[in-house]
Amino acid sequence: MLKLQGIRAGYGRIEVLHGIECTVGDGEIVTVVGANGAGKSTLLKTVSGILGIWSGTIELGSTAIHKKSVERIASLGVVQIPEGRQLFGPLTVEENLELGGYAKRRSGRKAHAKLEEVYELFPRLRERRRQQAGTLSGGEQQMLAIGRALMAEPRVLLLDEPSMGLAPLIVKEIFTILGELNQRGLGMLLVEQDARLALSLAHRGLVLERGTVVLEDTGQALLNNPDVQAIYFGQHGGRRDSRTESA
Amino acid sequence: MTFEQLLQYVASGLTNGSIYALTALGFTLIYNATDIINFAQGEFVMLGGLSAVSLHEAGAPLPVAFAGAVLTVTVVGILFELLAIRPLLRSGVLTQIIVTVGASLAFRTGALMIWGRDARPLPSFSGETPVRLLGATFNRQTIWVFGLTLVIVVALQLFYRRTLTGKAVRACSINPMAARLMGVSYSRVVLLSFAVSAAISAAGGVMITPASFMSYASGSLIGLKGFAAAILGGLGNPLGAVIGGLLLGIIEALSVGLLPGGSSGYKDGVAFLILVLVLFARPQGLMGGRIVDKA
Numbered sequence A: 001m002l003k004l005q006g007i008r009a010g011y012g013r014i015e016v017l018h019g020i021e022c023t024v025g026d027g028e029i030v031t032v033v034g035a036n037g038a039g040k041s042t043l044l045k046t047v048s049g050i051l052g053i054w055s056g057t058i059e060l061g062s063t064a065i066h067k068k069s070v071e072r073i074a075s076l077g078v079v080q081i082p083e084g085r086q087l088f089g090p091l092t093v094e095e096n097l098e099l100g101g102y103a104k105r106r107s108g109r110k111a112h113a114k115l116e117e118v119y120e121l122f123p124r125l126r127e128r129r130r131q132q133a134g135t136l137s138g139g140e141q142q143m144l145a146i147g148r149a150l151m152a153e154p155r156v157l158l159l160d161e162p163s164m165g166l167a168p169l170i171v172k173e174i175f176t177i178l179g180e181l182n183q184r185g186l187g188m189l190l191v192e193q194d195a196r197l198a199l200s201l202a203h204r205g206l207v208l209e210r211g212t213v214v215l216e217d218t219g220q221a222l223l224n225n226p227d228v229q230a231i232y233f234g235q236h237g238g239r240r241d242s243r244t245e246s247a
Numbered sequence B: 001m002t003f004e005q006l007l008q009y010v011a012s013g014l015t016n017g018s019i020y021a022l023t024a025l026g027f028t029l030i031y032n033a034t035d036i037i038n039f040a041q042g043e044f045v046m047l048g049g050l051s052a053v054s055l056h057e058a059g060a061p062l063p064v065a066f067a068g069a070v071l072t073v074t075v076v077g078i079l080f081e082l083l084a085i086r087p088l089l090r091s092g093v094l095t096q097i098i099v100t101v102g103a104s105l106a107f108r109t110g111a112l113m114i115w116g117r118d119a120r121p122l123p124s125f126s127g128e129t130p131v132r133l134l135g136a137t138f139n140r141q142t143i144w145v146f147g148l149t150l151v152i153v154v155a156l157q158l159f160y161r162r163t164l165t166g167k168a169v170r171a172c173s174i175n176p177m178a179a180r181l182m183g184v185s186y187s188r189v190v191l192l193s194f195a196v197s198a199a200i201s202a203a204g205g206v207m208i209t210p211a212s213f214m215s216y217a218s219g220s221l222i223g224l225k226g227f228a229a230a231i232l233g234g235l236g237n238p239l240g241a242v243i244g245g246l247l248l249g250i251i252e253a254l255s256v257g258l259l260p261g262g263s264s265g266y267k268d269g270v271a272f273l274i275l276v277l278v279l280f281a282r283p284q285g286l287m288g289g290r291i292v293d294k295a
Helices: A040-048 A070-075 A093-100 A108-121 A123-127 A138-150 A168-183 A195-201 A219-224 A226-232 A238-246 B003-034 B041-057 B062-091 B093-115 B140-162 B164-174 B176-181 B186-212 B218-233 B238-258 B267-281
Strands: A002-011 A014-024 A029-033 A055-060 A078-081 A156-160 A187-191 A204-209 A212-218 B131-133 B136-138
Touching: A002 A040, A014 A029, A014 A040, A014 A187, A014 A212, A029 A040, A029 A195, A029 A219, A040 A070, A040 A078, A040 A156, A040 A187, A070 A078, A070 B176, A078 A138, A093 A108, A093 A138, A093 B164, A108 A123, A108 A138, A123 A138, A138 A168, A168 A187, A168 A195, A195 A219, A195 A226, A204 A219, A212 A219, A219 A226, B003 B041, B003 B136, B003 B140, B003 B164, B003 B186, B003 B218, B003 B238, B041 B062, B041 B093, B041 B186, B041 B218, B062 B093, B062 B186, B093 B218, B136 B140, B140 B164, B140 B186, B140 B238, B164 B176, B164 B186, B176 B186, B186 B218, B218 B238, B218 B267, B238 B267
Parallel strands: A029 A187, A029 A204, A078 A156, A156 A187
Antiparallel strands: A002 A014, A002 A055, A204 A212, B131 B136
16 A cells, blocks of 8 residues: 655765665555665655655555655654654653644544553553653653554554664564554554564565665565575674674 | 832832743743744734734724734734745754844834834723732732733643643654654644744733833843843743743842832843853753753
8 A cells, every 4th residue: 555666865965765666565564674774764764754755656545645744644644653762752651642643633532542542552651641751661662652653543654673772572572562553454664673573573575775675575585585694684683783794 | 128118029020020921931932843042022022012002092992902912913923934934944043043133123123113213101901090919009000910921821831731732832842853753734833833922922012011111112122031031941941931031020120129229220231130140150041941952
């Protein structure tokens, strides 16, 4: 339902993405793996409208969204959980969630029902509903970021490095929840440096190298692909490898 | 100084202080949404007062003149944002701040052409007979000014704390891009901030005119004192702005009573002395506020 065609984009005069093709079907999880600087986050930014594209098209269903504003794209149901979570730290957990549902403009009972839905998924957020978001632990913050996005009733969720800065156990918990959400039919475009984990969750995966898709296959096939294993699965996942590579 | 005199000074301080508080609040709303210091803020106060004078002279009863003046200046604030601030979004905050300085001169000149040089009065909201309270006599206008200011501050608090739109405005001041990713239109939040900021400053202008008249040139001093109040309270903190404003008004009034000669000649200097002291000793202001390190 989300379809990217021939996406070229960049910063200033530097082209970062050189003609990306990518689709995310209904209820599908598509993972983009790649080293630091391959253009993964840049790709997500073009979808959510933070970064304008130089050429190509991005369609949601039959609607072209690549010329629309960030807030309009969000209202249409393409909801990004940005890198580093970007919570409203001084606001309470509940206020963050309410703002997540801003585009829906719910009120009264409906707003309450949606909040309850998210609290059922993340009981810990209910306990901390009156607490400032900035005081939560990293894992709780990521849960809040996901919960906030769910408030918008997304058609497609864009996730940028959901494992960043989290302990392995928490990461597992987060990915379990993402899997559950997908079971309920939510489509996702997932960018993640922990390639093994991300691909095991994904229906399909793309391997991005210097702004070009060099490989596309099912998640399972990519997991078993020796080239992918060699480059992106270190002993501890892809992240540390890419760090040492660049160092 | 007797207790009764002290009360008297405090009362007169609260009158002016309320106006500084509303002006400081106006600065704060725009600053939080955009990082712009709006040097035309005082002009909104002046335009509010003088618009009310004209409407009242044209035969409008006081409450209607009040509402009409606030509405007029709100429209001015909206046009100001649309025509002068928005087109410069890409040029950066500093350029926008310089534009507000230019706009303040333009507003003042415009007011000079419309209303002339003379300071213009407005009748008190409910007669001139003073009220006796706690052994001191209070001007009725003092009670109006202070009371209405409280109403405005509480109403604004409710708006920003309880409504989804208000929360969206706060979200934008924390992280505009994250707010946009939730579907919040940042440009509308900025427009709303200019509108509300203009409205409350105009209300302050209408309220102070019966007590101290209003001329085309009155805005700049009120604006600078409002700015000093915002700094005193902690730039970016709405509650700090209100407290800073009231405190500044009271200190100013007491300085008239305490300084030798009992003249009000030093009065206007006090605000700036405080401004300088705060910037030296406690740049984040009384209530903390945001750390200003964005430059």
